[in-house]
Amino acid sequence: MSLINIFSDYTLRTVALGSALLGAISGVIGTYTVLRKQSLVGDAVSHAALPGIGIAFLLTGSKNIEWLLLGAFISGWLSLYIVNSIIKNSKVKYDSALGMILSVFFGLGLVILTYIQKIPDSNQAGLEGFLFGQASTLLKRDVIVMSIVGGAIIIIIALLWKEFKLLSFDPEFCQVSGFPKEKLDLILTTLIVIAIVTGLQTVGVVLMSDMIIAPAVSARQWTDKLSVMVILSSIFGGLSGVIGTIISSSTRNLPTGPVIVVIISAISIISLFIAPGRGIIWRRMRDKKNKKRLNRNIILNSIYNLNIEGNRIQGYSLEDLSISKGDFNFPINTIEKELEKLETLDLVKGKDEKWYITEKGINEIEDFRGRLEE
Amino acid sequence: MNVQIEIQLIAIVVALACSTLGVFLILRKMAMMADAIGHTILFGIVVAFFITHDLNSPLLIIGAALTGTLTVFLVESINKTKLVSEDSSIGLIFPLLFSIGVILISLYAGDVHLDTDAVLLGEIAFAPFNRFVVNGVDIGPSSLYIMGAILIMNIVYVSVFYKELKISTFDPNLAMALGISPGIMHYSLMTLVSLTAVGAFDAVGAILVVAFMVGPPTAAYLLTDDLKDMIFLSGIIGTISVVLGYWTARIFDVAIAGMMAVMVGAIFLLIFLFAPDRGLLSIMRRKKRQKYDFAQISFLMHVINHEGAKDEREELGINTIHEHLGWNKEFVKDIFNNLYKSNLVYIEDDIIRITDKGRDLAISNAEEIVNGI
Numbered sequence: 068m069s070l071i072n073i074f075s076d077y078t079l080r081t082v083a084l085g086s087a088l089l090g091a092i093s094g095v096i097g098t099y100t101v102l103r104k105q106s107l108v109g110d111a112v113s114h115a116a117l118p119g120i121g122i123a124f125l126l127t128g129s130k131n132i133e134w135l136l137l138g139a140f141i142s143g144w145l146s147l148y149i150v151n152s153i154i155k156n157s158k159v160k161y162d163s164a165l166g167m168i169l170s171v172f173f174g175l176g177l178v179i180l181t182y183i184q185k186i187p188d189s190n191q192a193g194l195e196g197f198l199f200g201q202a203s204t205l206l207k208r209d210v211i212v213m214s215i216v217g218g219a220i221i222i223i224i225a226l227l228w229k230e231f232k233l234l235s236f237d238p239e240f241c242q243v244s245g246f247p248k249e250k251l252d253l254i255l256t257t258l259i260v261i262a263i264v265t266g267l268q269t270v271g272v273v274l275m276s277d278m279i280i281a282p283a284v285s286a287r288q289w290t291d292k293l294s295v296m297v298i299l300s301s302i303f304g305g306l307s308g309v310i311g312t313i314i315s316s317s318t319r320n321l322p323t324g325p326v327i328v329v330i331i332s333a334i335s336i337i338s339l340f341i342a343p344g345r346g347i348i349w350r351r352m353r354d355k356k357n358k359k360r361l362n363r364n365i366i367l368n369s370i371y372n373l374n375i376e377g378n379r380i381q382g383y384s385l386e387d388l389s390i391s392k393g394d395f396n397f398p399i400n401t402i403e404k405e406l407e408k409l410e411t412l413d414l415v416k417g418k419d420e421k422w423y424i425t426e427k428g429i430n431e432i433e434d435f436r437g438r439l440e441e
Numbered sequence: 442m443n444v445q446i447e448i449q450l451i452a453i454v455v456a457l458a459c460s461t462l463g464v465f466l467i468l469r470k471m472a473m474m475a476d477a478i479g480h481t482i483l484f485g486i487v488v489a490f491f492i493t494h495d496l497n498s499p500l501l502i503i504g505a506a507l508t509g510t511l512t513v514f515l516v517e518s519i520n521k522t523k524l525v526s527e528d529s530s531i532g533l534i535f536p537l538l539f540s541i542g543v544i545l546i547s548l549y550a551g552d553v554h555l556d557t558d559a560v561l562l563g564e565i566a567f568a569p570f571n572r573f574v575v576n577g578v579d580i581g582p583s584s585l586y587i588m589g590a591i592l593i594m595n596i597v598y599v600s601v602f603y604k605e606l607k608i609s610t611f612d613p614n615l616a617m618a619l620g621i622s623p624g625i626m627h628y629s630l631m632t633l634v635s636l637t638a639v640g641a642f643d644a645v646g647a648i649l650v651v652a653f654m655v656g657p658p659t660a661a662y663l664l665t666d667d668l669k670d671m672i673f674l675s676g677i678i679g680t681i682s683v684v685l686g687y688w689t690a691r692i693f694d695v696a697i698a699g700m701m702a703v704m705v706g707a708i709f710l711l712i713f714l715f716a717p718d719r720g721l722l723s724i725m726r727r728k729k730r731q732k733y734d735f736a737q738i739s740f741l742m743h744v745i746n747h748e749g750a751k752d753e754r755e756e757l758g759i760n761t762i763h764e765h766l767g768w769n770k771e772f773v774k775d776i777f778n779n780l781y782k783s784n785l786v787y788i789e790d791d792i793i794r795i796t797d798k799g800r801d802l803a804i805s806n807a808e809e810i811v812n813g814i
Contacts, residue, residue, distance in 0.1 A: 101529055105528070106528040110473070156724060159663065163659045163662070165472065166473055166655040167472070167656045170651040171652055171705060172706075173699075174698070175699065175702070175703045177649075178693075178695045178700050181694075181696040182695045274536050277532065277536030277540075279532075280533055287524075320547045321547060324540070324543075332533065332540075
């Protein structure tokens with residue numbers, strides 16, 4: 068199997084398209100859940116969708132994706148409603164309510180699935196696939212439904228762009244400036260539930276939560292702009308969908324959902340490390356550079372201080388500098404090394420084991436002190 | 442021992458072991474970490490199984506439990522970078538480890554006797570099949586002994602470190618000042634949580650462990666403010682859920698552990714609605730009564746404000762007062778009748794008057810409200 072297969076193999080193309088769509092949709096929606104610190108909502112909703120899928124199947128007797136998704140949507144939404152009522156009306160904390168409701172709903176889902184299995188000729192095979200996803204069973208029909216849902220979500224987000232932005236970054240201001248905060252909240256939550264539910268078939272209830280979090284967390288590292296974050300996040304999500312599908316189709320017995328999750332997690336980890344400006348490696352480098360510059364400035368500063376107090380033309384030996392008063396004491400060889408570096412920058416001048424500060428050095432340190440005072 | 446009783450006994454021991462630690466989890470706002478651990482031990486179980494090839498080996502249990510500790514460590518490392526919020530760090534780590542676990546199982550499914558459903562969902566009905574045999578004598582299901590040992594460990598841990606746990610849970614700064622390391626308490630608790638989750642997985646499945654860890658303590662939290670009472674109550678709630686869940690599942694012939702989790706939810710719901718003082722119904726009743734009491738005081742203050750004024754016939758007239766209060770006429774009538782019965786107001790020449798008793802009551806109440814603010 069290779070990349071070329073994706074364009075020639077019809078089934079694989081459908082699956083890859085479906086996974087890409089799922090990744091892109093959850094990437095867009097995930098941006099908002101991550102920014103609003105509601106990441107674990109995805110976890111709760113996806114687990115809680117299970118009983119809805121079972122009940123929808125029991126009521127309609129069909130495995131048509133529309134009915135199953137509707138069932139999943141209702142029970143996912145209901146679980147969030149219950150969580151919110153619990154925390155609003157009692158002293159129970161958010162995480163306890165979320166953890167309890169997700170596991171209780173999941174338990175109910177298992178109960179219903181086992182009940183369905185006992186029904187003779189119920190043709191229920193495949194419902195368990197919702198646990199871990201079964202991307203390989205995606206049909207063209209499913210992909211069409213997913214594109215319609217995804218398109219609708221993107222249109223709504225585009226229409227309510229400013230409102231959602233305000234809601235995510237400054238909910239209090241959103242309220243006082245006269246936006247219907249509660250309604251916007253409701254719409255956004257509904258969109259989140261819809262996005263999660265659409266992805267269930269591909270990656271399953273257990274792993275769907277990650278598709279909401281990981282693309283957005285990765286995108287967040289690369290930008291501070293909401294619009295860029297939304298686009299990047301959907302690209303990361305879509306890309307991991309396609310790559311995951313290709314890898315899992317290349318090896319027998321490799322489940323698609325978990326592979327997609329591993330890919331998107333890898334993207335997140337890489338982003339956390341190398342993203343310019345924010346990433347861990349960049350930060351380390353900046354810290355190191357800052358520390359170096361600080362050391363240099365401290366030494367330049369002590370020569371400057373000695374120079375002001377003492378005789379201007381007199382140079383200073385390393386020993387003078389090492390006992391010079393100050394909050395920082397460096398070993399002599401560090402001082403020497405730093406002085407040599409300062410000399411290459413023309414800030415000090417060394418002559419006969421004595422060190423002199425140059426005009427440029429004086430300007431530099433006065434400039435630096437001026438900036439510190441500001 | 443009868444198989445039915447054995448199953449229930451195992452489940453009760455699981456429920457007790459979970460709720461003992463669960464109380465501290467929910468008080469420390471770590472419920473979702475328990476959920477994460479419930480998922481990641483799959484990875485630990487798989488890796489440990491590849492090494493030991495025996496699902497009941499103590500080595501497997503310990504190895505898998507360390508994955509839970511690893512999860513906590515990884516989440517905290519990501520958290521410390523401040524690049525990601527805490528809930529996102531949890532949400533990043535557990536699906537990754539879980540996925541690796543699922544992939545490993547799928548790739549080597551032919552070689553090992555272990556499938557994802559079993560780990561994730563568990564099947565308590567099979568738990569008694571694995572017997573603990575000593576010197577050729579069958580002394581009961583081995584999972585009962587494994588979970589029993591874990592339960593005893595949890596109880597010993599909580600009783601020995603009760604004070605330390607309590608202080609580090611409610612006041613980490615005080616704990617630090619007293620020389621109790623919150624970090625050590627945190628990691629020891631979380632290691633036991635994952636040990637319990639691993640021990641319980643083949644009985645109830647990794648996800649439903651969370652229902653037992655979080656559900657009963659959350660329900661008990663609504664009933665009491667006392668930590669010890671909370672631990673006992675959650676044990677009782679867990680036990681009731683197990684027994685109810687078992688028999689309901691038997692009647693409908695459905696997933697036993699799933700039904701037990703549903704019962705946990707049902708008991709919580711009952712307590713949430715009907716608990717004395719803190720239940721939703723008594724809160725609503727209290728709110729309604731407060732609203733009514735407040736309306737009575739407002740009514741009395743209105744009378745005091747307008748009595749003797751030029752427009753008192755209009756403001757306090759029995760047919761016009763509701764317009765000035767801005768309330769529904771029926772409601773005003775109801776309030777008036779109540780006040781009249783308590784001898785706080787009376788009618789004179791179609792104008793509402795206030796008695797001395799009413800005046801005292803209104804003014805003292807109004808002062809209370811003002812001072813309260």
